[in-house]
Amino acid sequence: MSVRPYRDIYRRKSRQIFVGNVPVGGDAPITVQSMTNTLTSDARATIKQILELEEAGIDIVRVSCPDEESTAALAEIVRAVNVPVVADIHFHYKRAIESAKAGAACLRINPGNIGSAARVREVVQAAKDYGCSMRIGVNAGSLEKHLLEKYGEPCPDAMVESALDHARILEDNDFTNFKISVKASDVFLAVAAYQGLADACDYPLHLGITEAGSLRAGTVKSAIGMGSLLWAGIGDTIRVSLSADPVEEVKAGFEMLKTLGLRHRGVRIISCPSCARQAFQVIKTVEVLEERLAHISTPMSLSIIGCVVNGPGEARETDIGLTGGGQGNHMVYLSGVADHKIDDAGIIDHIVRLVEQRAADIDAQALDTAPAL
Template identity: 55%
Template sequence: MKTYKNINRRQSDRIYVGKIPIGNNAPISVQSMTNTRTTNTLQTINQILELQKVGVDIVRVSIPTLNAAESFKIIKEKVETPLIADIHFDYRLALKAIKYGADCLRINPGNIGNKRRVSEIINAAKDKNIPIRIGINAGSLEKDILKKYGIPTPEALVESAIRNIEYFDSLNFNQFKVSVKASDVFLAVEAYRILGKKITQPLHIGITEAGSLRTGTVKSSIGISALLSEGIGDTLRVSLAANPVEEVKVGYDILKVLCLRSRGVNFIACPTCSRQEFDVINTVNQLEKKLEDISTPIDVSIIGCVVNGIGEAKVATLGLTGSYKKSSFYENGIRQKNKLKNEEIIEQMEIKIRKKAKELDKLNYLKK
């Protein structure tokens, strides 16, 4: 994988969500959350399976009622992906989720109630050896902290986090990660920067309630990339008002751009102009959709003319440079003898990319 900048990651402790390592330089894991009703077990299971197809590492499932907790038990038995039970207000739901096999809990201790209830959750998590995420959100700060600062500020989020961390420490529980999320990019980023210097626990990063697919992707990319480029963050979730599958795709795209983790086909494509010799936009869009199932990291350049096409093709695994009627095809930087008919580009490139992905998979297997 290409890398141009060595990102020195913040040193952190190691925890596990199921078999997924988090912290201490483990690969940055990509999370998402189901948006189905948990009581609709079939729909929820199907959504988790769809998330698995695009490479999700961990899935969070909301448990707002006792009926949802019973459904969670069934869901957990039907999927392989580690599941985090998302709990608010009622500590009994957390206890049920632990009993039914949750790989991790996400709680906001401030809305669980008194410390006795939080301690019951911690003791149960200790007994089953599962971690907890302390999830602090700008929209649900403790009343006394909000009164002190007036509005959510980075310092307010960090104070809330430290308060809960100290309580977890007092109970000798260290299997936890922390998030200090806000929908405001600058607020969230600064809170993570401050907190990252104060604790050694893994940090779950993201911009909460980021918005629609387009605007949410922009906000999340700016905020998450700012943190990751500074070495802050051990696991992430892109929060979009969209199909959760899109959250995972965007998450991997962010990691891919930063050369922190790579999955699937990385398309290098021109924005097009009147020099293009074939329909670049339609070609890239169709190939991206057709090849979503490929997990092998592979760079593919698709450029509509010779201005930048040759240069990009020479540094990509596979490359296509537009020419009149037939376009030049490159493999491992070398131009191949046979050109591709422009009207057959989508079909032929899909075949060639799949063939190359299989070759790379075999090569990687033999290296192990």
């Protein structure tokens, strides 16, 4: 029995594939993806952006390959980065073959728009020859004409049928090394489609609410849709689609997974909204701490509470806690225990030092307990 059964999430049983050296599905951690918005043909700009995404913690990155200039640059990009690169392919089967040869770890395709059965076979053969996995990407905005005629509009059944039809195309070519997505900008449609697909197959699922919108609106929309699916145990890899810096997509993705206890990376800050009881400027303090602690990848928790109403209780549950005490008399908690008091001056520098030291201690302990190779 779990100590807190109300927090348990039972993940859907899916088969496992690999995107480069990153496992997706099975019992592997749920991975966080994003997509570059540079011109892929501009290798230098694309590499720079991917390295920024790596610093944010990305597991897998996708780049669009619409033309020969893009696939020509792909080999240089793949060599220069440390995460697997997915080549996003639409319509032209030759771009998929070129991307596989260039070192793409995965090909994001829609088998139905690649062309004839012979062309699909060529793409599959290239994936086999160069060790690529694939993602079947179904989108409500580009469903096949015959499905729109059959169902009258994009709907969950149409999206699931499209996905399974495309899966069959790859299966008929003796290829099962793929994951599937059924994205829509409508949260209700996307969630229902993923629920139906999860019941219909055991392939790994790539979650996303497509074209979700701006940083704030898109994050909220994605959290509602993807969060409900993840809570239900559905999803093996995720991308938060935002009209914003791709780094923000990675941050939002990890926050979703951290909130649900599905991934643990970096400092999880618990903070109050502040009110007239606050004994220091909570909002500004948290804003600066988020920026100053962004480099910490070690999983840990920090509570920043402005007064003694909830501060001690929250501090008992976090690695480090700060509770406002008034007149420069703020209590710092370490591992849930009241440890020392500090005044207003230097709150942020003091907390940063404590977090960095705690992270170093956690990392050192992990090394000490790691099994010898």
